[in-house]
Amino acid sequence: VCVRQSGRTKRILVVDDSLTVRETQRRLLSNRGYDVETAVDGMDGLHALRGHDFDLVVTDVDMPRINGIELVRRIRADARLAALPVMIVSYKDREEDRMQGLHAGADYYLSKGSFQDESLLAAVADLIGEPEA
Secondary structure (H helix, E strand, O other): OOOOOOOOEOEEEEEOOOHHHHHHHHHHHHHHOOEEEEEOOHHHHHHHHHHOOOOEEEEOOOOOOOOHHHHHHHHHHOOOOOOOOEEEEEOOOOHHHHHHHHHHOOOEEEEOOOOOHHHHHHHHHHHHOOOEO
């Protein structure tokens, strides 16, 4: 029996150096029924990923220590994490920023400039399904 898929609330790691953004995303996803943990930057995010299982990572791009692009690359390079869905949510909304994130291995790239709660929730549901497994 795979406990990871049955009867467990889906877990999301939100990685953003902005307290406001981090808390807004955490609240939004928690209110929808997901189990959400947060990390303050890519380094903190990697530590969280090493210690716990997650169904999805939502990350910013511009952060200290390890930025979101490097975080995605490290996730993709780690055999245990390589298949983990990753979504980038960033203020950088130029096409080349989007392509850089997707080329690094992100599954989704949303712009905070056009950020809508429903678009984030729809993208999360698209990647990992509804909160209850």
